[in-house]
Amino acid sequence: LLLAVPMARTRRQDPLELCEFGSSDVELTMCEWKNRNGTALRWELGAGTLSNWLGGPIKDAGQAEDQASGGYAFFETSLLAAPVLRVDDITIREGQNAYLESQMLGSTGAGGKCIGFSFAIDGLSASGLRVVLQPVSKDGAPESFFRVLWGSKDPTNKMWMNAEVLYTYNKNHQIVFEGVAKDLPDPYRKYRGYVAIDNVVLKPGSECKGHCTFEGGFCGWNNEENDDFEWSLGRGSRNPSTGPATDRSSFIYGGLEGGYAYIDSSYPRRPGDIAKLSSSEFPATIPDIPQCLRFWTHMFGNGVGSLSVLISDQSEQQEREVWALSGEAGNAWYQAExxxxxxxxxxxxxxxxxGKNNLGDIAIDDISLTPGACPTAPQIAAPGSGDCTFEVDECGWSNVVSRERLDDIDWERTSGQSVRTTARDHTLGTEKGYLMTLARSTVQRPGNRAWFTSRDLKQASGPRCLSFWFIMNEPFIDNAGPSLGALTIYSKSSTDNDLPLKPVWRLYNHQGPEWQYAQAPVTEPTDLILIEGIWGSSRSNGFIAFDDITFFGGTCSTLPSGATVRAAECRFERDMCGWINNTDKNSASWRLATSTRRPANLADKTFGAPDGYIYYDLFNQILGSNMVKLVSPVIPAGEERTLCLSFWYAPFGAGDSALMQIIRSDNSTDPEKIWTLEVKNMDTTRPMWLPAQVTVDASTSFNIILEGQATNGGFAVDDISFTPGQCPTRPEKAEQKSQEINNS
Structure with a gap:
């Protein structure tokens, strides 16, 4: 049971004032916001210092040094309400959401109002946040219909996000923040979660920069001078053969208020004439946070030309097209993004x-900007961009042709209703939406893989970022441990087929039951993208899927950070990932295991497959040396001064001994042995995988050398990876006592 923090009496605030919800050091306050009467689920006051007790984020959204004591309002989404309520002897079925209402507001005026706020969503039971316009009758009672002004269903990963909403309304109304929880039958409703808001303010519409409803003018958007004619403001077409009858909000909700911007194609316009409407200047976007531009468009008439969105770089004085649509789309408003x-x-x-005649009016309405990536919509507005929601088709992405025998199974475009596990697509958030899932074959084998490739993408002017949403869910994990499989993103040269695939993002096994946001940097502008899914052990009953692919320009971080692929990391599923044998050609060497050639029928550590690891096997070596060496690619120096090298090993054979050493080598110092393990008197008819790790000095670029010796046997190695920081040497007997790493 959540305990409400006592609220002090506060003076009546003007609706334009900022509400920061107080401080736990002084007092917390809802300002003029209040919970809806008659609902059992409620927004509560919270602060970071109270979060482990009452719930909510561990800090507020403010900029003060002590954010833990700053206040906010939150809805604990695991809270369950009684199934029914009785109000005035009338039985009312209780909803499962919480509603925080403003005081009654009057007409916004033609310029509208801008709602600014910060929000945070986290936990398995949280399903989203909506901002709702609730009309109110003259006696103050809420009317039966409402308008959703804004909404988000995605978790914010323990971060606060900022948002703005511009709206206009000519009558009495309230603004309502609706915290949305999972449905009661959902098994995750019992788990903790929250929806939180902070720094709520209602300000003049002109302060929502870049947003426009066109009711009171162009909102800071300007007709350019270097074009042929101007955009105009309108309320409804005077020609039933072209243009909209009403603005977008009236088209959706009815009503008499509303306007839009449009180009008038009638005389004296000629085919090919252009009109440009430009925004005010925006600062450069943050590398990991592009802006999602949304607007509504109406393109009706058999003479419709084209509509496009350009980004005008104010430093380079260049324009690039990011969205374009041409031709008639019907007598309706459609959302674009x-x-x-x-x-x-x-x-x-x-x-x-x-276009070709005077029946070609084009209108736009309700422009908004929201932080975050979004797939281009409609998808035909960006051919070759690679963006795809999969609601219509695969947008040019395709499975590898089966005759090429490069994979074993396919990726399938399917709706949430038809997948084997309960799932909603990410785009629509419903079971009717479409997503891409990793198929299962009739005879499921560990290591079965599917490749999904992009077509030739529109060439970018520089590096790009690939963003998408994914699920890797293994609901039942047995004693053998996680065995779901892997999801990997590769970039591939479109001009040189001899260049190997380059992994840019990779995750293994269970990552959780919900959609998660991902980013992968693509440094070469012309590279193609390949998405690989691999099933693990056949005992796995999990689910691997992705949705909503988006590309945007610039560099970006790898998200989640655990998906970062470092040089020399390898699971040896396809090849040696750039590791090279450095032994005489007449001698034995490290080699990839295959189903027909592997030591003691040892299965792969990663997926339990019959191949997918490396090993050396020395037996009465007469020619050449009885030592094998495998050299990694160069691992560049980075921000971390030390890395933890971890891997799995399995000694095998029947000889006197087998030795394996790990050597760090760079150009500035002598090679250094950092890990040595000798196994004696082996009789390993059934070798086992064992974990190992060692700290590596990463202050300079370096190579790792795997060196092995044996009289009759060897070592197998799998799942080499690096993580930031130091780690104790394992097994302890492999430690090199002379090793010293200066981490200062």
């Missing part, structure tokens, strides 16, 4: 072009 990013200050330019 595209990710916007720029390394320099920029403007957004919306350009309309006149």
């Amino acid at each position: 595209v990710s916007v990013s720029s390394p320099n200050n920029y403007k957004i330019v919306i350009m309309g072009k006149v």
Whole structure:
């Protein structure tokens, strides 16, 4: 049971004032916001210092040094309400969401109001946040219909996000923050979660930069001078053969209020004439946070030309097209969206072009900007971009042709209703939406893989970031441990087929039951993308899927951070990942295990497959040396001064002994042995995988050398990886006592 923090009496605040919800050091306050009467589920006051007791984020969204004591409002989504309530002897079925209402507000005026706020969503039981406009009758009672102004269903990964919403309304109303919890039948409803808000303010519409409803003008958007004619404001077409009858909000909700911007294709316009509408100047986008531009468009008439969105780089004085649509789309409003990013200050330019005759009016309405990536919509507006929601088709992405025999199974486009586990797609958040899932074959084998490749992508001017959403869920994990499989993103040269695939993102096994956001940097502008899914042990009953692929320009971090692929990391599923044998050609060497050639029928550590690891096997070596060496690719120096090298090993054979050493080598010092293990009097008819790790000095670029010796047998190695920081040497008997790493 959540305990409400006592609220002090506060003076009545003007609705334009900022509400920071107080401080736990002084007092917490809801300002003029209140919970809806008659609902059992409620928003509560919280602070970081109270979060482990009452719930909510561990800090508020403020900029003060002590954010832990700052206040916020939150809804604990695991809280269950009684199934029914009785109000005035009337039985009312209780909803499963919580509603925080503003005081009654009057008309916004033509310029509208801008709602600014910060929000955080986390936990398995949390399902999202909505901002709702609730009309109110003259006597103050809420009316039966409402408008959803804004919504988000995605977790914010323990971070606060900022949002703004511009709206207009000509009558009495309230603004309502609706915290959305999982449905009661959902098994995750019992788990902790929260929806939180902070720094709520209602300010003049002009302060929502870049947003526009066109009710009171162009909201800071300007007609450019270097075009042929201008965008105009309108309320409804005077020609039933072209243009909209009403603005977008009236089209959706009815009503008499509303306007839009449009290009008039009638005389004296000529085919090919263009009109440009440009925003005010925006600062360069943050590398990991592009902006999602959303707007509504109406393209009706048999003479419709084209509509496009350009990004105008204010430093380079260049424009690049990111969205374009041409031709008639029907007498209706449709939502469009595209990710916007720029390394320099920029403007957004919306350009309309006149078509073949005067029946070609094009209208736009309700422009908004939201932090975060979004797939281009409709998908035909960005051919070759690679963006895809999979609601219509695969957008040019395809499975590898079976005759090429490069994989074993396929990725399948399927709806949430037809997958083997309970799932909703990410785009729509419903079981009717579509997503891509890793198929299962009739005879499931560990290591079965599927490749999904992009077509030739529109060439970028620099590096790009690939973003997408994924699920890797293994609901039942037996005593053998996680065995779901792997999801890997590769980049591939589109100009040189001889270059190997380059892994840029990789995760293994169970990652959780919910959709998670991912990013992968793609440094070469012309590279193609390949998405690989691999099933683990056949006993696994899990689910691997992805959805909502988006590309945006610029560099970005790898997200989640655990998906980062470092040089020399390898699971040896396909090849040796750039590791090279450095032994005489007449001598034995490290080799990849295959189903027909492997030591003592040892299975792969990663997936339990009959192949997918490396080994050396020395037996009465007469020619050449009885020592084998495998050299890693160069591991570049980075921010971390030390790395923990971890791997699995399995000694095997029937000889007197087998020796394996790990050597660090760079150009500045003599090679250094950092890990040595000798196994004597072996009789390993059934070798076992054992874990190992050692700290490596990463202050300079270096190579790792795997060196092995044996009289009759050898070592197998799998799952080499690096993580930041130091770690104790394992097994302890492999420790090199002379090793010293200066981490200062």
